Amino acid sequence: NAGVMQNPRHLVRRRGQEARLRCSPMKGHSHVYWYRQLPEEGLKFMVYLQKENIIDESGMPKERFSAEFPKEGPSILRIQQVVRGDSAAYFCASSPQRVNTGELFFGEGSRLTVL
Amino acid sequence: SQELEQSPQSLIVQEGKNLTINCTSSKTLYGLYWYKQKYGEGLIFLMMLQKGGEEKSHEKITAKLDEKKQQSSLHITASQPSHAGIYLCGADIGYSGGGADGLTFGKGTHLIIQP
Numbered sequence: 001n002a003g004v005m006q007n008p009r010h011l012v013r014r015r016g017q018e019a020r021l022r023c024s025p026m027k028g029h030s031h032v033y034w035y036r037q038l039p040e041e042g043l044k045f046m047v048y049l050q051k052e053n054i055i056d057e058s059g060m061p062k063e064r065f066s067a068e069f070p071k072e073g074p075s076i077l078r079i080q081q082v083v084r085g086d087s088a089a090y091f092c093a094s095s096p097q098r099v100n101t102g103e104l105f106f107g108e109g110s111r112l113t114v115l
Numbered sequence: 116s117q118e119l120e121q122s123p124q125s126l127i128v129q130e131g132k133n134l135t136i137n138c139t140s141s142k143t144l145y146g147l148y149w150y151k152q153k154y155g156e157g158l159i160f161l162m163m164l165q166k167g168g169e170e171k172s173h174e175k176i177t178a179k180l181d182e183k184k185q186q187s188s189l190h191i192t193a194s195q196p197s198h199a200g201i202y203l204c205g206a207d208i209g210y211s212g213g214g215a216d217g218l219t220f221g222k223g224t225h226l227i228i229q230p
Contacts (some may be wrong), residue, residue: 004157033217042119043203045217059217093156103148104218106158
């Protein structure tokens with residue numbers, strides 16, 4: 001049973017370009033969470049999605065960031081017009097139910113570097 | 116201010132020694148999760164505590180949630196090189212930036228085991 005798969009593992013972008021990060025949850029998991037980990041900071045919640053629905057995006061920056069989890073295919077975190085401050089590790093996690101009743105399974109992360 | 120405070124921020128321990136990491140919240144914890152992260156990798160779930168006074172053990176790692184449910188400790192007995200990494204506590208504290216669906220994490224404790 002494959003774990004949470006994230007790709008790419010490493011991504012380099014120049015300022016102003018777009019970054020797309022993909023996350024395939026574990027088989028049977030319909031709840032996906034995106035987190036961002038900045039150097040010297042903790043893991044910050046960004047968004048929680050279920051299939052075709054954004055449930056909680058309270059941690060997402062208001063501009064340039066968007067997330068989706070379509071009926072078919074992986075969840076995608078999209079960052080438009082990247083800036084240097086977007087450089088971070090982005091982690092996806094999935095669970096078979098809402099997190100407050102069970103554990104989260106994390107992917108290996110996607111490390112974005114903005115030049 | 117940080118909602119979950121972990122202490123110490125870093126810890127260097129000689130192999131074979133015991134150690135304790137603490138996680139303190141200013142709010143009541145409805146669920147407390149301990150994760151381990153190896154440098155450059157994703158998070159591995161260790162344990163989840165939900166009831167005040169609860170204690171769980173896995174191999175040489177024991178975690179407790181205090182009666183008032185505002186503090187947890189992670190104790191490692193007879194530490195080994197394989198214990199090295201970053202230990203993160205995550206909690207469901209009723210909200211995460213406005214929503215109730217994302218775990219809030221501490222900044223982590225960096226553990227180094229000296230041979």
